[in-house]
Amino acid sequence: MxxxxxxxxxxxxxxxxxxxxxxxxxxxxxxxxxxxxxxxxxxxxxLADVDVTPPAMVRHMGEWLGMPGIDTSYPAATQRRILRTAAQTLQWRGTVRGLTHLLELYSGGPVHVTESGGVYREGAAPDDPAWAVLEVDSTGPLSESDFLALVLDEVPAHVQVEVRVAGRTVWPVLAEEGEMAS
Known part of the structure; x- marks a missing residue:
C-alpha cells in the first residue's frame, strides 16, 4: 500500500x-x-509473486506453465509449493530428473525410477523400445487414477511405462488372460 x-x-x-x-x-x-x-x-x-499472490492466481500461473490445474482442495501452502516446484523443474520435463521431482512433490515420498534411456549416435540406438519403471510408496493426496494420469501426461509418448505403488503394479493394467490394456 x-x-x-x-x-x-x-x-x-x-x-x-x-x-x-x-x-x-x-x-x-x-x-x-x-x-x-x-x-x-x-x-x-x-501478483506474480508465488509467496503472496491469491490462491486463485497460483492456479492460473500453474496453467500458464502447462499444468492442467492445481487441486483447490490442497492447502494454499501446498498449491504454492506445487507451482514453485513445477516452475523450477519445467526445463527438466520429460527427463528422469524432472519426473522424479514432480512425482516426489505429489507423492510426498521418494520416487525410484529405473529406465532404459540414453542419448545415442544416429543409427546406434537399441532396437528395443524405451521403457521406464516408476515406483512410489504412496500416491500422496491423489487417487491412484489421478496419480496415474499425472504420470502418463509427463512421460514421453514413445516410452513404455510401468507404475508401481507400494509394490503393486497399477500400470499397465492387466486385462483378461494377461493381455495388456492400453
Missing part, C-alpha cells in the same frame, strides 16, 4: 467546493471507486 491518504481526491478540490456537503459526498463516491482501482494497481507488482 502506498502512503496515499484516504481523502486524496477530495484534497485536490478547490477550497470553496469543500464547503458544499452535497459536492463532497458526490466526489466521495468517485474517490471510493477510484481507490479500489488504485489498490489493485498498487498490488500488481506482487
Amino acid at each position: 502506498t502512503g496515499r491518504p484516504n481523502d486524496w481526491l477530495l484534497r485536490q478540490l478547490p477550497y470553496g467546493m469543500l464547503s458544499e456537503d452535497f459536492f463532497v459526498r458526490f466526489v466521495s463516491i468517485f474517490q471510493e471507486q477510484a481507490g479500489t482501482l488504485l489498490q489493485h494497481a498498487d498490488n500488481l507488482p506482487y
Whole structure:
C-alpha cells in the first residue's frame, strides 16, 4: 500500500467546493471507486509473486506453465509449493530428473525410477523400445487414477511405462488372460 491518504481526491478540490456537503459526498463516491482501482494497481507488482499472490492466481500461473490445474482442495501452502516446484523443474520435463521431482512433490515420498534411456549416435540406438519403471510408496493426496494420469501426461509418448505403488503394479493394467490394456 502506498502512503496515499484516504481523502486524496477530495484534497485536490478547490477550497470553496469543500464547503458544499452535497459536492463532497458526490466526489466521495468517485474517490471510493477510484481507490479500489488504485489498490489493485498498487498490488500488481506482487501478483506474480508465488509467496503472496491469491490462491486463485497460483492456479492460473500453474496453467500458464502447462499444468492442467492445481487441486483447490490442497492447502494454499501446498498449491504454492506445487507451482514453485513445477516452475523450477519445467526445463527438466520429460527427463528422469524432472519426473522424479514432480512425482516426489505429489507423492510426498521418494520416487525410484529405473529406465532404459540414453542419448545415442544416429543409427546406434537399441532396437528395443524405451521403457521406464516408476515406483512410489504412496500416491500422496491423489487417487491412484489421478496419480496415474499425472504420470502418463509427463512421460514421453514413445516410452513404455510401468507404475508401481507400494509394490503393486497399477500400470499397465492387466486385462483378461494377461493381455495388456492400453
